[in-house]
Amino acid sequence: MEIGAFSRALRGEAEAWESLVEEHKQPVFRLAYLLLGDASEAEDVTQETFLRAYQRLNRFDPQRSLRPWLLGISRNLARNRSRSLGRYWGAIERYARTYLDGSKATPEDRTQSQAEADSLWKALRMLNQNDQEVIYLRYYLDLSTEETGESLGIPTGTVKSRLNRALARLGGIIAREFPELAEGWAE
């Protein structure tokens, strides 16, 4: 797949690049959404990811897998977005839309599984950005350890140790703030 389409995209064939965009846009968008928590910002990041990737095609080694490279671009763009004051005010937009739409569910509306999912989501958001990134790439986007390392620009061994530390910190947050999630865990 990729090498043929990539070579044609490098020669300027729009359809070839579009086929690669179509193949990889979902994980790129999903990573941005996980990191930013906002669909419209994630869309912006996704659009910019593929624009930048297209502009840098001639710097990419086609022997490598395209997805980790794209996810690395998406991750860096999401990081830049999350640092700005605009991020603070982006939250206004998101919460205001939720509030004005009247779609904010009360606790009584939620099932137990929804409540647990919400708690896990809150616990994840309490992690620092490095911890969130390695967890999202490894578990939510289902990348291998090697692919995760490629996306983050770190060795595979570092991925494993970073993952262990992230899980330990997540476990601490859950034990402290959301103990109901840890009920029945084997010790």
Add this chain to the structure above:
Amino acid sequence: MRAEEDRTGSTQENRNRNLEGLLHLDAVEFSYPPTPDIKGPWRREVTVKHRPRIGWALAVMVILIVVASLVAPPVRAAVLEFLQIGGLRIGIRIPATATPFPSGETAAPGARLEEAQPYDRNLLNLSGEMPLEEIRSRVDFPIPLPAHPQDLGIPDHAFLQSRGGDTIILVWRDQESRENVRLSLLILGPGAFAGKGPPERVEVIYVSGNPGVWMEGEHFLILETGAHGREEWIPVRGNVLVWERDGITYRVEADLPKEDVMKIAESILESLP
């Protein structure tokens, strides 16, 4: 010792395995928004769309009248618009029945905040309370205290939350009416954010040369409350001044006029190293 270390290590391994199971399950069931169409605009290689921006030089004074009504049908029919100034995005509501800005007060009716507030939540019930010195030891940026008003003293409460980054909330009680909050200072460290809005009135201003926003009128601030850090919409009744400097966002809330809150903000900036 080694046996204990082995037990601790295997406990951590078990916990990590439990967590991995939880994460795998959540990943399968996680509800994502629909993936947007990226292909269409790509052919024309258009630049990434940016929301309309107004430079600070052009937006020295922008006054927006926002309705904070929560229940009345005419307000629910209002249109939600957003104005972006540099990196700042302000949500505004233009109600169908209200007098349009910038001439004056909004004319839209609305329910009182108390009617729309189903939970008991306020700045005295936040999660993460701890001594201020402990917070100072945990974060890697300074926590300045206002030197104005002169009788303010140290905060009665200090909270540390993690919302993408370190979030600090300092609260001073009213000395004569201890159940009320006299002043609160919210500091968002790198990467942190908190949601709020929409206020009744929004004004772009500068705080010692740093870009900021002045807000008046009842609105909501979203923070975590209670023992389990439940995210809640906390009613805001005072006036609010928000500004950013060196990647840190500061928010002061007090039932004081703008000039007094500006002095508080300036005293905060002056105390920074």
